[in-house]
Amino acid sequence: PTATPVPSPAAAFDFTQPVPQSEPVEMDYFSDALFIGDSRTDGLQIYSGIKGATFYCYKGLNIFDMSKRQVVEMNGGKYTVVEALEKGPQYKKIYISLGVNELGYPGTDSFYKAFKSFLEEVKSAQPDAIIYLQNLVPVNPEICAQKNQPSYVNNDRVADFNGVFPKLAEECQVALVDVKTALSDENGILPAEATVDGVHFTKAWYQKWLEYLMCHTVTPEAYQAGQTAAQ
Numbered sequence: 546p547t548a549t550p551v552p553s554p555a556a557a558f559d560f561t562q563p564v565p566q567s568e569p570v571e572m573d574y575f576s577d578a579l580f581i582g583d584s585r586t587d588g589l590q591i592y593s594g595i596k597g598a599t600f601y602c603y604k605g606l607n608i609f610d611m612s613k614r615q616v617v618e619m620n621g622g623k624y625t626v627v628e629a630l631e632k633g634p635q636y637k638k639i640y641i642s643l644g645v646n647e648l649g650y651p652g653t654d655s656f657y658k659a660f661k662s663f664l665e666e667v668k669s670a671q672p673d674a675i676i677y678l679q680n681l682v683p684v685n686p687e688i689c690a691q692k693n694q695p696s697y698v699n700n701d702r703v704a705d706f707n708g709v710f711p712k713l714a715e716e717c718q719v720a721l722v723d724v725k726t727a728l729s730d731e732n733g734i735l736p737a738e739a740t741v742d743g744v745h746f747t748k749a750w751y752q753k754w755l756e757y758l759m760c761h762t763v764t765p766e767a768y769q770a771g772q773t774a775a776q
Contacts, residue, residue, distance in 0.1 A: 689743030
């Protein structure tokens with residue numbers, strides 16, 4: 546009798562590295578995806594052309610709001626993000642993008658601790674989801690000045706906060722997506738043509754963000770193998 550071939554085990558995803566480029570997915574990839582974020586994520590929802598995804602996002606939302614502010618409308622009620630993750634549907638992919646509204650906080654220790662705690666809550670409430678942690682896209686300093694953005698909204702602070710994300714990805718075993726590099730220019734800043742106010746993006750840049758997400762994905766098998774290998 547012919548032996549049944551044993552499928553090769555999936556290569557474990559390396560949580561110490563950003564998600565590498567992959568074959569582009571179709572739009573239906575997002576039919577079981579959830580996006581959590583602030584007004585930038587809201588812009589992604591409105592302007593990128595994304596279809597099928599669910600969004601828990603709100604202007605001004607930050608990591609310290611996850612179990613405090615009731616910003617998610619669901620089943621006729623309003624819930625915090627953490628409550629909605631626990632009470633709402635189960636998702637296969639969860640994209641998280643936060644950090645702009647936290648730039649005014651001193652240091653990054655409280656940001657790191659709050660974010661790590663939140664990621665642990667997400668994994669507990671949504672155990673079957675691939676969690677994509679997106680780093681922070683820089684701002685455009687000249688346009689920020691023209692539009693009177695707060696002084697703490699600057700790329701030195703962005704760089705400080707971006708130093709936290711690789712640590713979170715490795716410690717919590719979530720997939721880091723390097724949108725910072727994808728949406729910056731050769732000088733490491735948000736190009737003038739990409740932004741309306743120095744912080745938020747133009748429609749073309751939201752579309753570019755979505756295109757990047759569509760060709761930087763992790764298979765469930767590789768993600769799970771990485772989780773197992775890290776234990």
